[in-house]
Amino acid sequence: MQRRFVAAALTAGLLFAGSASAQIKIGFHAPQSGPAAADGKSSTVGAEIARDWINEQGGVLGQKIELVIYDDQNKPDQAVPIANKLIGQDKVVAAVSGSYSAPTRAAAAVFQTAGIPYFSAYGVHPDITSGGDFAFRGVTLGPPQGKGAAKFIADKFGKAKVTLLTMNNDFGQSIADGFKEAGPKYGLSITKEYTFGLGERQFGPIIASVKNDNPDVIYAIGYYFVGGPLVAQLRAAGLKQPIVGAQAFDSMKLMEIAKEASDGVFVVGGMDRLRKTPPDLQKFEAEFKKRAGYETEAVAANCYSSVMLVADAIKRAGSTDPKKIRDALAATKNFPMLTGNLGYFNAVGEMYMPLEVTVVKDGNFVGTAVIDDPSILAPPGK
Amino acid sequence: MYFVELGVKGLVYGCMYAMMAVGLTLVYGLLRILHIAHAGVFALGAFIAVVVANETGSLALGFALAIVVSAVAGVAIYRFAYQPLLGHAAFVPMIVSIGIFIVMQEAFRMVFGAYGIAFDYNPYYTATVDLAGIRLNYVEIAMVVAATVLLVGFGLFASLTRAGVGWRATVSDPQMATSFGVDPVRVRYLNFIFGSGLAGIAGALVGLLNNYVEPTMGALVSYKALAIIVLGGLGSVRGTLIASLILGVVESYGTIYLADIFDRDAIGFLFLIVVLMVRPQGLLGRG
Numbered sequence: 001m002q003r004r005f006v007a008a009a010l011t012a013g014l015l016f017a018g019s020a021s022a023q024i025k026i027g028f029h030a031p032q033s034g035p036a037a038a039d040g041k042s043s044t045v046g047a048e049i050a051r052d053w054i055n056e057q058g059g060v061l062g063q064k065i066e067l068v069i070y071d072d073q074n075k076p077d078q079a080v081p082i083a084n085k086l087i088g089q090d091k092v093v094a095a096v097s098g099s100y101s102a103p104t105r106a107a108a109a110v111f112q113t114a115g116i117p118y119f120s121a122y123g124v125h126p127d128i129t130s131g132g133d134f135a136f137r138g139v140t141l142g143p144p145q146g147k148g149a150a151k152f153i154a155d156k157f158g159k160a161k162v163t164l165l166t167m168n169n170d171f172g173q174s175i176a177d178g179f180k181e182a183g184p185k186y187g188l189s190i191t192k193e194y195t196f197g198l199g200e201r202q203f204g205p206i207i208a209s210v211k212n213d214n215p216d217v218i219y220a221i222g223y224y225f226v227g228g229p230l231v232a233q234l235r236a237a238g239l240k241q242p243i244v245g246a247q248a249f250d251s252m253k254l255m256e257i258a259k260e261a262s263d264g265v266f267v268v269g270g271m272d273r274l275r276k277t278p279p280d281l282q283k284f285e286a287e288f289k290k291r292a293g294y295e296t297e298a299v300a301a302n303c304y305s306s307v308m309l310v311a312d313a314i315k316r317a318g319s320t321d322p323k324k325i326r327d328a329l330a331a332t333k334n335f336p337m338l339t340g341n342l343g344y345f346n347a348v349g350e351m352y353m354p355l356e357v358t359v360v361k362d363g364n365f366v367g368t369a370v371i372d373d374p375s376i377l378a379p380p381g382k
Numbered sequence: 383m384y385f386v387e388l389g390v391k392g393l394v395y396g397c398m399y400a401m402m403a404v405g406l407t408l409v410y411g412l413l414r415i416l417h418i419a420h421a422g423v424f425a426l427g428a429f430i431a432v433v434v435a436n437e438t439g440s441l442a443l444g445f446a447l448a449i450v451v452s453a454v455a456g457v458a459i460y461r462f463a464y465q466p467l468l469g470h471a472a473f474v475p476m477i478v479s480i481g482i483f484i485v486m487q488e489a490f491r492m493v494f495g496a497y498g499i500a501f502d503y504n505p506y507y508t509a510t511v512d513l514a515g516i517r518l519n520y521v522e523i524a525m526v527v528a529a530t531v532l533l534v535g536f537g538l539f540a541s542l543t544r545a546g547v548g549w550r551a552t553v554s555d556p557q558m559a560t561s562f563g564v565d566p567v568r569v570r571y572l573n574f575i576f577g578s579g580l581a582g583i584a585g586a587l588v589g590l591l592n593n594y595v596e597p598t599m600g601a602l603v604s605y606k607a608l609a610i611i612v613l614g615g616l617g618s619v620r621g622t623l624i625a626s627l628i629l630g631v632v633e634s635y636g637t638i639y640l641a642d643i644f645d646r647d648a649i650g651f652l653f654l655i656v657v658l659m660v661r662p663q664g665l666l667g668r669g
Contacts, residue, residue: 033488035598038496168645194638197645199602201592204391204522205634212384225498229592236508236519256500257594261508294497 023066024059024320026051026310027086027095027116029107030303031074036100039299043098043121044069045292046300049284050307060314067307068092072103079103083110092116093320094310098303101125101170108135117313117326121306122299125170126380129349134326136349138306138337140269140377142171145247146178146221147376148355149268152369153217153244154186156266160216164193165206165230167222175221175246182376191215196222201229207237221246227265228257235261244268252295255363262360270358271298271339272367278336298339305337350379387516388634394522396630397529398591401584403607403614403622404533405456405577411553411617412573414472418479419459420581421604422486427452427582428589428599429494436502441590448586449579456578457571483600490597498596507593521591528583533623536576545572553617606647609654615664625665629653 028047031040051067059065068090070082079099086092087110094117097104104123111118112132120128122139129135140148153160162183166176176193183190191213194206210218218241220230227249234243235258245254247269255262273296275281284304285296292300312335314320317328330349335342343352354372358365371377402424409417427448435444463482467475506520540546551559552569560566588603589595610629614621629650636649644652657665 033491035601037491038498041496195641195645196637197647200646201588201594201602202395204394205388205637208384208387208391209638225594225596228500228594232508232593236510237517238510251497253497253500253594257592259500259504259508259593 022063024061024063024314025066025068025090025092026307027070027083027090027092028067028098028303028307029070029072029079029082029086029095029103030098031100031103032071034073034075036074039100039297040071040074040098042292042297042300043303045288046284046303047096047098047307049287049291050304050311053280054308054311060311061318061320065307065311072099072107074100074103076102076106079107080110083107087111087114087116093314093322094119094325096121096303096306096310097123098299098306099123101128104128108132111135115326116322117310117329119306119310119329121302124174126174133330133347133349134322136329136345137351138302138309138342139247139339139351140353140355141350141379142174143178143181144377144379145269145355146175146180147182148178148371148373149175149219149244149246150179150182150186150188151371151373151376152266152268152357153183153219154188155369157217157242159187159189161189161191162217162219163191163210163213163215165203165210165218165220165222166193166195167226168195168197171223171248172221172246179219179221196226198223198226200226203230203233207233207239210234211237211239215241217242217244219244219246220249223248224251224254225257228254228262231265232258232261242266247298250298250358250365252297255360263362265360266368267358267360267365268371269355270365271301272356272358273365275367278338281338284338301338305339309335309337309342346379346381348379348381352377352379383515388638389631390516390518392631392634393627394518394525394630395633396627397526398584398588399603399606399610399630400533400623400626401525401529401580401587402603403610403626404536404619405581406607407611407614407617407619407622408573408577410611411619412570413464413468413475415464415475416472416479416608417459417464418476418604418608419463419482419486420456420577421600421607422483423452423455423459423578423600424581424585424588424603425490425595425597425600426455426486427585428595429490429499429585430582431586432499432501432589432595433494436499439503441501441503445583445586448582452582452585453575453579456574456581460570460574483604487597487600494595494597496597498594500593500595501590504590504593507591519591521587525587525591528587532580532583536619549573606650609650613654613657613664615666618664618666621664621666628665 030043055064072079096119101123104120105127108128112134118135120137166172244266249267250270288296313328317324340353354370357369359368430451431444431448434447435441464475510517510519548564549569610625614625632653637646
């Protein structure tokens with residue numbers, strides 16, 4: 001009720017203020033309905049917190065930030081008209097995608113043509129940035145994530161035999177590719193790789209096979225809603241090997257679904273919820289819980305930091321000229337994202353960020369290692 | 383042993399598919415409607431079970447209400463969506479059914495939250511029994527027992543009781559059955575009560591098995607159930623049962639031996655295409 005009142009008051013304020021207090025418009029799209037709506041909601045709440053906090057601090061260049069938000073339903077054919085609308089009708093100076101790879105890829109081409117900087121908060125597909133120099137990404141690409149996982153497993157468990165459980169989409173495949181490339185260099189051997197679809201919740205046959213292979217470590221690349229049932233079923237089947245999960249295991253739902261079975265599961269590219277740095281992390285988690293009604297999801301943190309970074313770039317550019325904002329974004333150095341310290345962007349808009357490894361302990365993600373090795377994590381060029 | 387275990391796991395999935403698909407095939411047999419919204423009823427059962435169990439702490443109450451609410455939902459869909467459209471071409475109620483399914487999914491998302499719900503107390507999906515080297519969890523065993531008891535019970539009902547005979551008569555020749563005093567409307571209600579209740583139980587069991595109930599969970603099984611009833615010969619309950627079990631087993635082996643080429647869901651459809659090429663009327667359909 002209170003939120004609705006605030007929204008109404010804001011709208012009324014906008015109507016009366018007119019152009020007197022100009023706003024800097026930043027576009028934002030995320031899936032708010034359909035199957036991907038859960039992440040879309042978290043993304044949107046994260047981005048809105050950033051907007052509100054920036055405005056509380058007086059905005060950017062003396063103006064308030066306005067987020068123009070659209071629901072892309074996780075569909076490319078929705079993302080393209082949304083991108084056109086944001087550019088042509090709303091006249092945004094930059095845009096952030098709080099969406100998955102498919103819509104983000106489609107919209108990226110439109111923003112590139114229009115010369116508007118576009119920031120993919122967590123979409124991992126390589127093509128998002130490869131289309132031109134106006135697209136940036138706030139998450140580590142799949143292959144470096146996979147290489148990071150190989151290094152972590154080798155550091156922690158030595159020359160282990162690893163079984164790969166890979167989700168058969170671009171997210172899963174690209175991480176698995178990196179792992180398979182780097183694994184042997186670290187002395188890891190891959191006993192077998194099993195693949196499964198996004199809709200899979202029952203892993204009986206795969207688990208029976210993993211049991212048969214008897215690896216030292218299980219590396220599972222999938223989303224939390226697949227990871228939860230998978231982890232529970234692996235443990236129920238009596239498999240006691242360490243389980244290492246990929247970034248998208250990072251959701252509090254993992255623990256809710258798998259309960260005690262999730263204890264000790266590692267997440268490469270996860271987010272330590274108890275970290276004291278950057279200083280806004282704990283404050284963000286409290287605010288997110290207040291607004292969303294559940295604990296912080298990593299995608300929310302990604303979107304929050306993406307909006308913060310775009311605002312910071314506008315400030316550094318000292319202008320709302322999209323070209324200058326692009327240049328300022330490209331020149332970003334050491335920006336504290338909630339997920340880690342963003343070192344720099346390479347020529348194609350891919351970032352360098354050390355990869356955090358967390359472990360599930362008493363129902364929380366706790367940091368256990370940081371992989372900060374440019375030789376494996378450096379973003380690939382064109 | 384490993385090879386046998388894969389087969390057993392497949393049979394468990396087959397039982398799950400059967401509980402879902404039998405309702406579909408019953409509706410098709412009686413009304414010639416592809417009841418897509420059945421998948422929504424399945425997910426509704428799961429949501430009722432998880433919400434009631436979490437709120438009251440009683441899983442039994444959750445299941446009981448899941449069955450009742452699913453049955454009521456199924457009857458309501460028949461009464462308010464299908465019955466007014468019975469005279470129309472088959473695609474009209476089918477499109478309505480797809481619409482109802484989409485509305486149900488979005489309603490689940492709005493009412494129960496997009497992230498889905500896990501059971502607060504569910505020791506059953508991780509507690510296992512070792513049967514001659516094959517490990518099954520309690521929910522998997524419950525799935526097999528429920529499918530067997532309910533479907534055998536249904537078979538006995540259909541062949542031994544007056545109402546059951548009336549039902550079968552209505553399926554094979556509605557006009558003739560009516561002239562012998564069978565009330566076709568009553569048969570339809572019975573049909574939706576039984577089929578939807580079964581889907582509700584299946585939904586609740588799948589929710590327990592995954593320990594996760596999500597708004598889209600119906601979509602995962604809906605198109606597989608459609609494949610199964612086509613495979614079984616549309617409208618044939620026996621064919622549907624056999625097709626369910628075969629698909630479960632084929633998927634189970636396929637997941638391991640064919641997964642490099644196809645994902646599990648594609649395997650089911652590949653199997654469907656192959657069978658339909660050889661037997662266009664389905665496994666047990668009349669040619």
